Amino acid sequence: MAILKAVRGTRDLLPPETELWNRVEATARAVFARYGFGEIRTPVFEPTELFARGVGEETDIVSKEMYTWEDRGRADSDKGQSLTLRPENTAGVVRAYIEHKMGDAGMLQKLFYIGPQFRRERPQRGRYRQFWQIGAEVLGPAWSGSESALRDAEVLEMLAALLNELGVKGWRLALNSVGSATDRARYSAALRDALAPVKHLMCEDNQRRAETNPLRVLDSKDPGDQEIINGLPKIADYLDEASQEHFAQVKAALDSCGVEYVVEPRLVRGLDYYTRTTFEFTVPDGSGLGTQNALLGGGRYDGLSEMLGGPKAPGIGFAIGEDRLILTLQAQAAEAEAKKMDAFIAPMGVGQNAAALSLASELRRAGLSIEVGDGSFRLKKSFEAADKLARKMVIVGEDEVSSGILTVKDFAAGEQTKVPRAELAAALRQ
Structure with a gap:
C-alpha cells in the first residue's frame, strides 16, 4: 500500500x-x-x-x-x-x-x-x-x-x-497612490485605451486583463511585457486634488518618523477594493x-x-x-552565519593575551579565519563580541594554557566542549 x-x-x-x-x-x-x-x-x-x-x-x-x-442544503431544504x-x-x-x-x-x-x-x-x-x-x-x-x-x-x-x-x-518600502474610486475609474479607462493597440503583443493573461481589469496588467511580472508596461500612463497624472493631498500627508508623516520609502508609480495592487495609498x-x-x-x-x-x-x-x-x-x-x-569567522579567541585576563595571539597565529596558518579578543574584556563582553563575529569561541585561561585542553563554545549548537590543542583546528572546521 x-x-x-x-x-x-x-x-x-x-x-x-x-x-x-x-x-x-x-x-x-x-x-x-x-x-x-x-x-x-x-x-x-x-x-x-x-x-x-x-x-x-x-x-x-x-x-x-x-x-x-x-x-448541501439542510434536511428541510434542498437549497x-x-x-x-x-x-x-x-x-x-x-x-x-x-x-x-x-x-x-x-x-x-x-x-x-x-x-x-x-x-x-x-x-x-x-x-x-x-x-x-x-x-x-x-x-x-x-x-x-x-x-x-x-x-x-x-x-x-x-x-x-x-x-x-x-x-x-x-x-524596502514601495509606496504609491491609486486615488479615489473616481480617479481609479478614469485611470482604468485611460489604460484600456493605451493597451488597445498593443495588447495583442502581450501574454495571454495580460490580453485578458487589458479588457477585464487593466490595472492588473501593471502587476504583471512577465518579462516580455515589461517594455510595453513601462510605456503606459502613470496613475499620478489622474489623481484629483484631494488624493494628491492625502498622499503628500502620508509621505510627510513617514518622513517625520524616519521611515524610508520609494514612490513606485506602477504599484497599483490589483484587488478591486484598493483606494489611495498602496504599498x-x-x-x-x-x-x-x-x-x-x-x-x-x-x-x-x-x-x-x-x-x-x-x-x-x-x-x-x-x-x-x-x-x-x-x-x-x-x-x-544562513547568509550571516556563512559570513562569520571560524572562531573568536577570548583570553581570560591580560596575562593570557600573548598565549591567545600565539594560538590565533597557529590556527590562521592552518587556514582558519580567527579574531582575537583582549584579556581586559569582561567575559560577558567577550561572549557578545564572539557571537556577532564568529561561529565558535575558544576560551584561553590559565587552566587551558597549562593543560593544553581548550574550552570551545559552539553558538549554533549551544554546547561547550573541551578540545585538545592538537585537535582544535579540526574541531573548528566542523
Whole structure:
C-alpha cells in the first residue's frame, strides 16, 4: 500500500522550524499590542459572494484561484449555498465589522489576525495552496479618524518596527497612490485605451486583463511585457486634488518618523477594493524568495464596507506572507552565519593575551579565519563580541594554557566542549 502524503501545495511544519514560527507570531502580537491592536478570528470559509463582491470577480484570485464548492442544503431544504475557503482575510474582517455592528461605538477598530488562507495557484518557493498570513486592518466611521493619512503612516511605521524587531535585513518600502474610486475609474479607462493597440503583443493573461481589469496588467511580472508596461500612463497624472493631498500627508508623516520609502508609480495592487495609498515591502535578492521578492503588501480600502452592504467605514490594512517571511529569516540567518569567522579567541585576563595571539597565529596558518579578543574584556563582553563575529569561541585561561585542553563554545549548537590543542583546528572546521 502506498504511503499517503500531504496534498501537493501543502506541507507539514515540524520542530525545530515551528520554534521560529512561534517566535515570529509572538513578536507580531507584541508589536501589534503596542499600537493598540486586538485579535480577530474569522471563519476559514465564507460565502463565495463575499469574495466575488469584495475582491472582484475579474481578479485572478476569484476567477482562477479560489477553492469553492456547493454546500448541501439542510434536511428541510434542498437549497444549498456556494462556499469558499478564504483566499485572503480583509473581506472577512470587514464582513465581521458589519455583521457585529462594530462601528456603532463610533470608535476606530484596530484588528489583527494570524491564520491560514487558501489559493489554487501553481506551487513554488514560498507560495503554497494553504499558506499563512499575519495581517491587520484599521477601520471605522469617518469621524473616528479612519480616513486620515496619519492612519496610513502609522500602519507603515508599525510594519517597519516589526520587520526591524524580527531582524529582517535590507527591506524596502514601495509606496504609491491609486486615488479615489473616481480617479481609479478614469485611470482604468485611460489604460484600456493605451493597451488597445498593443495588447495583442502581450501574454495571454495580460490580453485578458487589458479588457477585464487593466490595472492588473501593471502587476504583471512577465518579462516580455515589461517594455510595453513601462510605456503606459502613470496613475499620478489622474489623481484629483484631494488624493494628491492625502498622499503628500502620508509621505510627510513617514518622513517625520524616519521611515524610508520609494514612490513606485506602477504599484497599483490589483484587488478591486484598493483606494489611495498602496504599498509593498520587498527584500533583496538572495533573501530566500528568488525573483518574486515581495514580503508583504496592502493598502487603503475606503469603499469596501459599502461594497459588502455595510455603512461607510474607511480603512487600511496589510497581509504578511508568513511562509515567505520565515524563508527570508532563514536565508538571511544562513547568509550571516556563512559570513562569520571560524572562531573568536577570548583570553581570560591580560596575562593570557600573548598565549591567545600565539594560538590565533597557529590556527590562521592552518587556514582558519580567527579574531582575537583582549584579556581586559569582561567575559560577558567577550561572549557578545564572539557571537556577532564568529561561529565558535575558544576560551584561553590559565587552566587551558597549562593543560593544553581548550574550552570551545559552539553558538549554533549551544554546547561547550573541551578540545585538545592538537585537535582544535579540526574541531573548528566542523
